[in-house]
Amino acid sequence: MDEYNTRRTLISRIRDRDDDEAWEEFVQIYRRYIYAIIRNMNISEADADDLVQTVLIKLMDSCSKQDMGEIRRFRSWLSTMTRNCVIDFIRKRSMEAERFEMAVKEDEMAYLKDIRLPDIEQIAEREWGVHLANMAMENIKPLFSGKAIKVFQLNLDGVEIAEIAKKMNLKENSVYRLRNRVKARLISEIEELRKEYE
Numbered sequence: 001m002d003e004y005n006t007r008r009t010l011i012s013r014i015r016d017r018d019d020d021e022a023w024e025e026f027v028q029i030y031r032r033y034i035y036a037i038i039r040n041m042n043i044s045e046a047d048a049d050d051l052v053q054t055v056l057i058k059l060m061d062s063c064s065k066q067d068m069g070e071i072r073r074f075r076s077w078l079s080t081m082t083r084n085c086v087i088d089f090i091r092k093r094s095m096e097a098e099r100f101e102m103a104v105k106e107d108e109m110a111y112l113k114d115i116r117l118p119d120i121e122q123i124a125e126r127e128w129g130v131h132l133a134n135m136a137m138e139n140i141k142p143l144f145s146g147k148a149i150k151v152f153q154l155n156l157d158g159v160e161i162a163e164i165a166k167k168m169n170l171k172e173n174s175v176y177r178l179r180n181r182v183k184a185r186l187i188s189e190i191e192e193l194r195k196e197y198e
Contacts, residue, residue: 079124136189
């Protein structure tokens with residue numbers, strides 16, 4: 001079966017709560033993205049892990065009831081749902097903090113005040129770009145030699161072409177060629193992923 005065709009139907013497949021394979025694939029694709037959005041709101045690592053689970057459970061519930069055709073942009077819907085879960089978390093923790101003694105309450109309230117609810121779309125857009133680039137890089141790695149990937153990575157890290165050539169015992173034009181081949185394939189893969197997941 002065509003990998004990209006499978007991805008196209010993923011959003012509609014997750015409506016079936018019994019389709020474990022679809023949910024596993026969905027979690028594999030979106031979990032790190034949801035986590036990155038939450039961590040960008042200044043939420044602790046432990047709380048972020050719990051919130052990711054909450055978001056995924058709410059998604060599972062919503063997707064089985066929601067007509068996915070009505071959702072114009074799945075990613076926007078996902079980031080809004082993530083933001084709403086964070087707001088619910090803050091409300092719940094604030095109410096719990098009010099029940100504790102004053103000293104505990106002050107510490108908890110200070111933590112809750114540090115949580116930011118910035119422009120979720122801005123965070124979501126930035127993290128989505130990073131997420132797609134990482135997925136694309138993982139997808140294309142098997143298509144190239146380790147040397148080509150290393151050249152590309154060194155160049156991404158800001159190492160000059162001449163230094164890469166010396167370090168890798170290559171001619172400079174070989175470094176350019178390897179870098180450009182990986183870069184072109186990476187750009188193409190990112191575009192394919194955008195078509196599939198946006």
